Amino acid sequence: MKRTGFILVVLLFCIKNSAQKKVAITIDDVPNSALYNSENFQHRLLDKIDSMHLPVTAFINEARIFSTDAISKNLSLFNDWIKDENVTVGNHGFNHAMYSSIGVDSFKTEVLKGETISKTLSKKYNKEEKYFRFPYNDLGKDSTQHIQAEAFLNKHHYIITPFTVHSEDWMITELYAYYKLHNMNADAKRIGDAFIKKTLEYFDYIESITSNKQGRDIQQIYLMHDVLLNADYIDILIAALKQKGYTFITLDEAMNDPIYQSHDYFMQQPGISWVYRWIKDDTERQALINRGPHVTEFEKELDSVKK
Numbered sequence: 001m002k003r004t005g006f007i008l009v010v011l012l013f014c015i016k017n018s019a020q021k022k023v024a025i026t027i028d029d030v031p032n033s034a035l036y037n038s039e040n041f042q043h044r045l046l047d048k049i050d051s052m053h054l055p056v057t058a059f060i061n062e063a064r065i066f067s068t069d070a071i072s073k074n075l076s077l078f079n080d081w082i083k084d085e086n087v088t089v090g091n092h093g094f095n096h097a098m099y100s101s102i103g104v105d106s107f108k109t110e111v112l113k114g115e116t117i118s119k120t121l122s123k124k125y126n127k128e129e130k131y132f133r134f135p136y137n138d139l140g141k142d143s144t145q146h147i148q149a150e151a152f153l154n155k156h157h158y159i160i161t162p163f164t165v166h167s168e169d170w171m172i173t174e175l176y177a178y179y180k181l182h183n184m185n186a187d188a189k190r191i192g193d194a195f196i197k198k199t200l201e202y203f204d205y206i207e208s209i210t211s212n213k214q215g216r217d218i219q220q221i222y223l224m225h226d227v228l229l230n231a232d233y234i235d236i237l238i239a240a241l242k243q244k245g246y247t248f249i250t251l252d253e254a255m256n257d258p259i260y261q262s263h264d265y266f267m268q269q270p271g272i273s274w275v276y277r278w279i280k281d282d283t284e285r286q287a288l289i290n291r292g293p294h295v296t297e298f299e300k301e302l303d304s305v306k307k
Contacts, residue, residue, distance in 0.1 A: 020217040021245040024254035025224065026163065028092055028133060029170075030058040030081055032226040033067050033074045041073050045231040049086050052238060057251040058082075058226075059092035059133045059161070060118050075117075082121040088251055089122045090131035090161060091115050099134055100141035100269045104148045111156065131251060132158040137223075137271025139264075146267050161251070162260060162274035163223035165206050167199040168295045173229035175302045180228065191298070192233050196240055201293040203244065209275055209288060210259075219249065219257040221274075 027045075036043060049056055058081050065074045082089055094114040099107045115129060122129045132153055139160075140146045153160060172195050179188035203220070210218045224230050230237075238248070254260075259278075265285075266277040272289065279285040 021247070022217075022249045022254070023165075023220040023222050023241065023246050024057065024249050024251045025054060025222050026057045026059065026090070026133070026161065026251060027230075028059045028223060028225050029064070029096065030060050030092075030226045031064055031074065031077045033064045033070075033077065035226070035228055035231065036074065036077050037068050037070055041070070041077070043077055043080060045226060045234060046081060046084060046087075048231070048235050050084065052235060053086060054234075054238060054248055055086055055088070055250045057088040057090050057131060057161070059090040059131070060114070061092050061094065061096045061135075062114050062117055063095045065117070078117065079121060082118060082127070083125045088131070089118055089127055089129045090133055090251075091118065091129060091158065092133050093135045096135040098136050099138045099149060100145060104145060104152070107149060108152055111153070111158070130157060130159055131161045133161040133163075134271070137163070138269050139271075140267075141269045143267040146264075159255070161221075162277075163221045164210070164218070164273050164275050165199075165202050165220055166223040166273065167195065167202045167293075168298070169195065169199075169227060169229055170225045171295065171302070172198075172298050173225070173227040175298055175305065176229045176232075178302075178305050191301075192229065192236075194298075195229060196233060196237055198293060198295065198298075199237060200240055200244065203241070205292045206273065206275055213278075214259060218259045219254040220246075221251065221254050 031043075032045075060078075060081070062078075065071060065078050068074060081087055091111060091114045093110040095110060097106065097110050102110070111132065119129050134149075140149055150160065172191065176188055176191045176195070179185070179191060206220065207217065210216075224234075241248075260274075262278040263280075264274070264277045265280045266272065276285050276289055279288065
């Protein structure tokens with residue numbers, strides 16, 4: 001009887017902890033009009049999201065609608081993203097401009113111009129555009145810029161959107177796309193597989209920090225981009241995360257975790273994970289960043305193929 005009771009307690013503990021592994025998927029730089037045009041107007045990333053019934057938040061740069069000659073088709077793509085039942089709509093600035101470079105006045109213009117079409121469409125489909133993510137996750141070069149941007153976004157009822165995990169897919173996709181373009185399919189697959197492995201390493205590392213700091217699994221927010229690599233590999237990544245015990249939640253659900261009310265101590269420009277921003281001591285923060293996974297091998301290989 002005692003042994004049975006012990007086993008039951010262990011099982012309940014395992015179930016409870018596995019259920020705590022949750023992640024919200026967020027996608028920056030939507031819509032990728034150039035990829036849409038090159039793939040004969042197929043939106044494979046969105047199609048895969050639909051097939052998996054995967055909740056995502058799409059952070060939109062409206063300038064991308066006008067970045068190719070196929071504006072009407074790009075608008076149709078844009079509409080498809082916003083109306084999709086799996087998609088929460090977020091603002092990512094009109095031109096994806098770096099806040100610390102353009103200053104607060106231009107930043108305000110970027111935010112308001114970046115909602116011109118998306119807010120109208122969101123209302124049409126009974127959605128609310130309330131999340132904002134800074135391009136490059138650049139919250140400003142100093143505390144003054146941070147405070148100015150936060151005050152403006154609060155006034156316009158935007159929630160600043162953090163992230164905890166990011167695997168530099170924006171850079172790795174350049175290498176992947178090079179091999180695909182040159183029909184070097186074995187190398188493309190090698191990079192794709194390595195990307196999945198590297199992403200899981202990032203998840204493991206961030207989990208280790210949050211578990212150590214918080215004594216529990218937090219509800220993670222993963223940042224990815226609307227790029228070729230993810231169009232090809234998002235289903236493989238999602239399957240791998242499921243193997244690790246993750247379930248997939250909306251950004252609204254993730255933001256309900258009290259961790260996202262933590263103080264942000266990092267008042268500089270680089271777009272680091274909020275897991276590091278919550279660390280008060282600069283030396284400890286930098287040490288954790290240095291010990292984490294890096295993508296040096298991809299950077300070196302990309303440099304070599306560009307020569």
